[in-house]
Amino acid sequence: MKVAILSDFHLGFAEGTERASECFDQAGQALKLAIENKAELILHAGDLFDDDVPSQETWEKTFRLFSMLNKAPADATVVKEKQGRQEEFGFSHIPLIAIHGTHECRGKGFKNALEVLEAAGILVHIHAATASFNGLVVHGLSGVPEKKALDALKMWDPKPIDGKKNVLMLHQSIKDYLPFDDEMIASISLADIPRGFDLAINGHLHWTSQEDLNGSRFIMPGSTVLTQMKRLESEKEKGIFIWDTESDSLEFVSLPAQRKFLFFKHKLEGATQELVEKAIESSMKEVLSNQFEQKPLVKIKLKGSLAKGLRQSDISLSKVLEPFCEKAIVFVDKEFETISFAKKLEELRAMQAGKKSISAMGLDLLEKNLAQTSFKNAFDVREFFQLFAEGKVDDAVERLSKNSQKA
Ligand SMILES: [Mn+2]
Secondary structure (H helix, E strand, O other): EEEEEEEOOOOOOOOOOOOOOOOHHHHHHHHHHHHHHHOOOOEOOOOOOOOOOOHHHHHHHHHHHHHHHOOOOEEEEEEEOOOEEEEEEEEEOOOEEEEOOOHOOOOOOOOOHHHHHOOOOOEEEEOEEEEEEEEEEEEEEEOOOHHHHHHHHHOOOOOOOOOEEEEEEEOOOOOOOOOOOOOOOOOOOOOHHHOOEEEEEOOOOOEEEEEOOEEEEEEEEOOOOOOOOOHHHOOOOOOEEEOOOOOOOOEEEEOOOOOOOOEEEEEEEEEEEHHHHHHHHHHHHHHHHOOOOOOEEEEEEEEEEEEOOHHHHHHHHHHHHHHHHHOOEEEEEEOOOHHHHHHHHHHHHHHHHHHOHHHHHHHHHHHHHHHHHOOOOOOOOHHHHHHHHHOOOOHHHHHHHHHHHHO
């Protein structure tokens, strides 16, 4: 049997923007690939929706999207089993088994969006449960808060069933893929993935990956739409896996028409408006030397430091980006370490060390900042500070306006 493995459609992503149709277009391509490759079962590893409560517009497009499954008619029954209780689901089209992701998570007592799709007969939703079809057992744990994920996995303790093909399906961060260790962000490592399954599948992380864990395979289909714009996503295509359970072959098939994503990083020291513009223009020149079917998505990350006295907000991007907005969707990330900010902190620390009161520190700062302006002692700083400190803002404003009239 051929099984199509998909993840992270994020239906409803970028609603109301020029990218609104992208999640539906690319999810449609993924389902089409599943049908064209003669899959008899589709697995979805979570974040089918982008929002926990999708909008009416998203629901409408979602039902239209899944009506495509009727092109693969079937007479199939999936059996869900949770805590010894069995439930049968009949399908007149290719059956779909899904877990929910972090984006669909809702509080206790509330129905999540996948439960709605299950009630509509489109899929079978599992959480700490199994779903069986045609000799294959899917053991699924939906997305849980990362901090609790390892405990939840251990408590659930899934075991492959003898004589069947077994698949494990999760939707979590995996420590091995992250650059730092933080249990709020990931508590599960590849070493914690239960063994003995023919295939372990994970959603949540949006780039595709395939690992061999001592003979048992671990795959991440990745998302079908770009939402996070991580560098890794610019290097790997979006697509789906097709797994043949008999031959055990596994193939990644790319979506035929996906929006291209290009990532650039510039490290600038003592950056000025001019240097930033030059960096952006050089990246955009490279982008536009290629031809694209759809406007490409471009992320330009700016690192390093700003010229003395400049703040991030002093760097304006609208003018330099304007000529490109017809040809690309560009995001610029300004991650400059501001020297002045570090200096300010230093000053505060020095003042605190001198055990000045908060108001004395405030007054010193105000005087220092005013000295850098053209204020030239136009009013008595101490008097005004005192008025502000006592909350007499109206009095202060009145005096200020009198002063300026005099001037
Ligand atoms: Mn996701």
